[in-house]
Amino acid sequence: MKRLAIVGSQWGDEGKGKVVNYFSEKFEWVVRFSGGANAGHTIYYKGKKYVNHLLPSINPGNYSKGFLGAGMVIDLEQLIKELKVMEEDFPGISNRFYIDLEAFIVLPWHKEEDELLESMRREPIGTTKRGIGPAYTDKVSREGIKLYHIFDDKLLKQRLEDIFYLKNNIYSGRLKSNAKDVYNYLLKQREELKNLKVNYESAIDMSKVFRNSTVLFEGAQGVLLDLDFGTYPFVTSAACMAHGVSSVGFSTFELDEVYGVLKAYTTRVGSGPFPTEIKGELGEKIAKLGNEFGATTGRARSVGWLDLPALRYAKIRSGLTGFVITKADILNGFDEIKVCTGYEINGEIKEIPSSSYDFSKAKPVYETLPGWKDTNDVNFLKYMAFIEEKTGVKIHYISYGPKTEEMCSKNDLIMNM
Structure with missing residues (x-):
């Protein structure tokens, strides 16, 4: 494969960072094409844990490079923190990262807006308060700052003054940030990035480079959090599906494969x-076994049984051609495993939601399957075969632990049984 996209098949938190990191040794470029610092991707390298929110999940030990695309909104302060952590163990690694000049920047007042707006909602959305929504809002309303603005002092100052004038009127002076402070803040971040020797390139200039090398596209969150097709309004503000590669100048038709990452159960x-949420003691037990706490916020995740209608929906929406299953080991030792095979909606059984609205009305229809002792148990193989039969998508790889190397192909698993 020359071009592979990896996206989340559920509500995010499926273990994409580890999966991307596993595949990255086979690709020259790892490209993040959407999202911001509200997505945490955890990787392990030589026994050490790294939690990155913006950096593409490159393999630190080989030649792979990372590209942050124009579909992202980038918190420069957070990016610098991540680079400095990586620099401690891999001096010079910052020079292996490239940022698209068209990418938008998350500004200090975006985080203030995020908190203000969430506090004013009758029913809070549950944002990470990282400023992602307000940054994307400014992008759409043409009130944002692109990366190239920070290299033109006069233009940057003028734009910040114009934007702040509007925001100060909207929020009646409640913002603590002001244009002067944000200007100085951005100049400081620019200098730090210069010292780290990060590269700046547009996708236009990188087009030939990408098409003459191997590229792994790293998605953020999951299909069910996609702005257009997720469980709106409880979604993120970015594209979470493979079509987001268009922000880096690619078409989905140019992809060789689109792998969807899914847990053996479901979380959000x-x-x-x-x-399919599991209430009570059983849900708490699985959450504890799976260490289901957000890498970005530390918030506890709700746990549910595997949801096949949601996976079928993700398959169609994002053009999935294969699955990677993670955390099957968390269900080791369970006597029985439930799987949602359909939704009852207004008295009708549906295998695939017609729209994201159906998720709010769905009553799950379950089948019960035998559990497994471990992932070498034949019942786990039957579980995967059941998923493949019911979704029409093959499972190609299995993750059975948090470390990057704790993955194998399904073929290898079968051969070793």
Whole structure:
């Protein structure tokens, strides 16, 4: 494969960072094409844990490079923190990262807006308060700052003054940030990035480079949190599906494969519909076994049984051609495993939601399958075969632990049974 996209098949938190990191050794470029610092991707390298929110999940030990695309909104302060952590163990690694000049920047007042807006809602959405929504809002309303603005002092100052004039009127002087402070803040971040020797390139200039090398596209969150097709309004503000590669100048038709990452069960963090949620002691037990706490916020995730209608929906929406299953080991030792095979909606059984609205009305229809002792148990193989049969998507790889190397192909698993 020359071009592979990896996206979340559920509500995010499926273990994409580890999966991307596993595949990255086979690719020259790892490209983040959407999202911001509200997405945490955890990787392990030589026994050490790294939690990155913006950096593409490159393999630190090889030649792979990372590209942050124009579909992202980038918190420069957070990016610098992540680079400095990586620099401690891999001196010079910052020079292996490139940022698209068209990418938008998360500004200090975006985080203030995020908190203000969430506090004013009758029903909070459950944002991470990282400023992602307000940054994307400014992008759409043409009130944002692109990366290239920070290299033109006069233009940057003028734009910040114009934007702040509007925001100060909207929020009646409640913002603590002002244009002068944000200007000086951005100049400081620019200098730090210069010292780290980060590269700046547009996707236009990188087009030939990408098409003459191997590229792994790293998605953020999951299909069910996609702005257009997720469980709106309880979604993120970015594209979470493979079509987001268009922000880096690619078409989905140019992709060789689109792998969807799914847990052997389902989780979601924050508010919004969750048809297969397991309430009470059992849900708490699985959450504890799976260490289901957000890498970005530390918030506890709700846990549910595997949701096949949601996976079928993700398959169609994002053009999934294969699955990578994670955290199957968390369900080791369970006598029985439930799987949602359909939704009852207004008295009708549906295998695939017609729209994201269906998730809020769905009553899950379950089948019960035998559990497994460990992932070498034949019952786990039957579980995967059941998923493949019911979704029409093959499972290609299995993750059975948090470390990058704790993955294998399904073929290898079968051969070793």
